Amino acid sequence: MKKHLITIAGNNGSGKSTTSKKIANTLGYTHKSTGDFMRSIALEKGVTLQELGSIAEKDPTIDKMLDDSNLEIGKMDNVVLDSRLGFYFIPDSFKVFLKCDSKIAATRFLKSAVENPDRLNENLSKSEDVSDIARSFDIRLESEKKRYDDLYGIKDHTDTSNFDLVIDTSLPENSKERVPQIIIEVYNQWLNK
Secondary structure, X not given: OOOOEEEEEEOOOOOHHHHHHHHHHHHOOEEEEHHHHXXXXXXXXXXXXXXXXXXXXXXXXXXXXXXXXXXXXXXXXXXXXXOOOHHHHOOOOEEEEEEOOHHHHHHXXXXXXXXXXXXXXXXXXXXXXXXXXXXXXXXXHHHHHHHHHHHHOOOOOOOHHHOOEEEEOOOOOOOOOHHHHHHHHHHHHHHOO
């Protein structure tokens, strides 16, 4: 019997958090997020997520904390996990990847920062320029790729062949309302195979 566990990964600003929360709410599942855990570590250390990524390149204990959290979540049922490496640590989950152009993601991020100004300051950059934020997304992605290759031999955690479903949230037809519906539809098909 398959686990009732969905892992959602994706590019920065692709809608992972919003999507995973909506799916959890719709299905009555628990929502977990390693991004939230990373934000709390960054906040505790008084650094941005980009800076925390640089620190984690030299200090593997940060990724170890996240990995242990993923492994514990993998023992649970009825969970939606927003995690870059959920697909790796919980291979029997329904694995989703949300991809998004970095400039579109940066524009969305700035828009959401109006509603939650702390995200701009604690997460990425103090800049309000779309190009700067897109660049910080790219820097963070390269840091993650380096760390995950060094730690686990994962050359590219954004390689879509690792996932059961890939959705490009840059496309207008893949709205933040439609993406959770698509995932739930395909997830139910996956459960019934």
